[in-house]
Amino acid sequence: MINMDVFHGFLEAIRHLPEMAQPTAMTxxxxxxxxxxxxxxxxxxxxxxxxxxxxxxxxxxxxxxxxxxxxxxxxxxxxxxxxxxxxxxxxxxxxxxxxxxxxxxxxxxxxxxxxxxxxxxxxxxxxxxxxxxxxxxxxxxxxxxxxxxxxxxxxPLELTAVAQEQAGRGTVFGVGPEQLQQTVDLLRGQGIAIPLNEPRADVMLVTTVIDVLLYQDALAATARILNHLGVNWTLRSKGFEAANFGLLAGSESLQKAATQRIVDEALAIGAKTVIVPECGHAYPALRWDGRLSDGQSLPFEVLATAEYVGREVSAGRLHLTPGDATRKITYHDACKLARHGGVMKEPRAALAALGMDVRETSPTAEKNWCCGGGAGAFLINRAEGLRHKAWEIKREQIDATGADTVVVSCGSCRLNFMAGAEKVQWETKIESVVELVAAQLPSK
Ligand code: SF4
Ligand code: SF4
Incomplete structure (x- = not known):
């Protein structure tokens, strides 16, 4: 359940970002x-x-x-x-x-x-x-x-402020290891096992500020899926943040520094796989741009959560209990996953296993329309009107499918959908791939 007070608090925090940026003095x-x-x-x-x-x-x-x-x-x-x-x-x-x-x-x-x-x-x-x-x-x-x-x-000052924060304190929107620990404790209190700072693990899960603060259900869902599969996994508090404001703002050195924290932790625990949360830009930042310090390729695989879950379903390792067959759902391809990363089959395999009425938008997959909120655009205050106009194309595309739910695999898309929906009282439900999948896990 999304806490709308936290959502509105996040929007308010975005409004104040320009005040936090340290301007660069230059002629x-x-x-x-x-x-x-x-x-x-x-x-x-x-x-x-x-x-x-x-x-x-x-x-x-x-x-x-x-x-x-x-x-x-x-x-x-x-x-x-x-x-x-x-x-x-x-x-x-x-x-x-x-x-x-x-x-x-x-x-x-x-x-x-x-x-x-x-x-x-x-x-x-x-x-x-x-x-x-x-x-x-x-x-x-x-x-x-x-x-x-x-x-x-x-x-833009908004992106500069967060990039400077991530480069300096290592936090994003004030979220660091302490806040991660609080969210982990909260989810553990709900009976979900979440390994944190295990010294060795096959799989390292990274998460993001937005999941720690707002989409905690997505983090809980990913944990439940990994536990259900019996995976040896962990989060690491020194390298949990997948959001990369160096990439979004345009600083290659900050981008590399943010990626390096994740890479160092993955190497330290001997991870064979790093799973990136539902966060579009985090995927290319690590999967395509991530390198070892000597420039060599990463010695572990990098998968998006929707990609990982779909792969497990297709391989027959993850079986789901069929859900409500009358429920009409459609999938929104995040650009950084689908067009840039080729991740199209896997989320669909996961959704097909839900046993619901899955409908495709037109156009879809690699030709799908962007929601307008990615690459940091969601944080730029003056862009709100423009972003909303762009999102209207997306909304019409989804309405045309007759779906009652749009399923997303990116937190930025989800924020943009929620903001757009609130503006026009759009009734369509907005859900995430991992949350829908976790809700259909069979009991053991
Ligand atoms: S104007 Fe034509 S050639 Fe130039 S970038 Fe656009 S589509 Fe390509
Ligand atoms: S936002 Fe427009 S200009 Fe930018 S990559 Fe997408 S289609 Fe091209």
Whole structure:
């Protein structure tokens, strides 16, 4: 059961984030120089190709929920890379000396204008790349723009505040080992066994601030599933936080530091598997970007909870008691799991085992619409109206299925659905994959 007071308290805390950010003092010239230095350094062959290959066909616009919901040309995916394209043309392209004659240099005002375009109005969902005839990876370019703006001290204050907190105190929204212990004690009091700080374990579960504070049922559900399967697992208080505000804000060094805490703990206990909670961006942060300190690949597998649970169902190791066959449910694919991670079959396998009436949205899976709340957009206060408009596409898509429940596998999506639902008194239930699965575990 979600405590709505905690939900509203979380929304209130977001409103005050800008007051907590420590602004970076820099002259305008220094900001431009820092931003350009990141853009130059990150423009490798593949990004250069993306920047040069755009034929301005405009197909990507129709695929972007921010353009689609506003019809405002400034939200066109290709335009979001224009600043990067200008710096590339003038400084890193083959014809830079000639291009400098007719392509203008970027200014600090350009950087400030692009803050909204690469944070508020791009969730790095990757949908535009699926439509683009040239296969241009706009999300990657946007991520480079975020890194450039962060270095220039021009990331949104909300994301800057949390990234600075995570880098400094190691907490997120004030949640650290002490708060984790309190939540673990609370769940243990409900009779759920939760191993914490075991010295050796095959599986290390990481969780996230939002599960510790708000979606405690998701943490409890994951624990119950792991216990039911007889897995030797643990949480570790020095490396439990999966949310990575370095990635969201655009700081590569902070991203690596946050990932390193998890990697160190997993190595210390000899984990063969690390299970990432229902948190979209936490998955690529560890699975695709996570490395050992010497740059080598991680020596353990990284799975999202929905992926793990679906895999266990498909392998015949996890059997569920069929639920209410008249209940109509639909699944919302989190972009970072489905489009970026290929995790589409597994959540569906888990939902199919529930014995309910599962309905697909149209389009679905890798072509599914983003909910508009990912990549940190949910925390940016001024983006609320834009985010809600984008979410309306999602809501209509779900309503068209006739489902009474939308099932999600990402806490950010869930927050965005809850905020959208509250605004328009949307009656559809919002549930998580692990919670539905845990509710159908057979008694032993
Ligand atoms: S990655 Fe997603 S949000 Fe960003 S421009 Fe492309 S479609 Fe829009
Ligand atoms: S679809 Fe691709 S080629 Fe066409 S405008 Fe968009 S980014 Fe450029």
């Amino acid at each position: 305008d010239a220094e900001r431009v120089a820092k931003a350009k230095s990141v853009m130059r350094a990150k423009t490798d062959r593949s990004l250069a190709l993306d920047l040069e290959a755009c034929v301005n066909c405009g197909y990507c616009s129709e695929s972007c929920h921010f353009f689609q919901s506003t019809q405002d040309a400034k939200y066109s995916p290709s335009r979001k890379l224009d600043l990067l394209r200008r710096v590339h043309a003038r400084e890193t392209s083959a014809f830079a000396p000639i291009k400098r004659l007719f392509v203008s240099d970027i200014t600090v005002n350009d950087l400030k204008e692009w803050q909204e375009l690469v944070y508020d109005s791009c969730t790095e969902c990757g949908r535009c790349s699926m439509i683009c005839p040239m296969g241009i990876n706009t999300a990657r370019g946007v991520n480079v723009m975020r890194e450039a703006l962060y270095e220039a001290g021009l990331a």
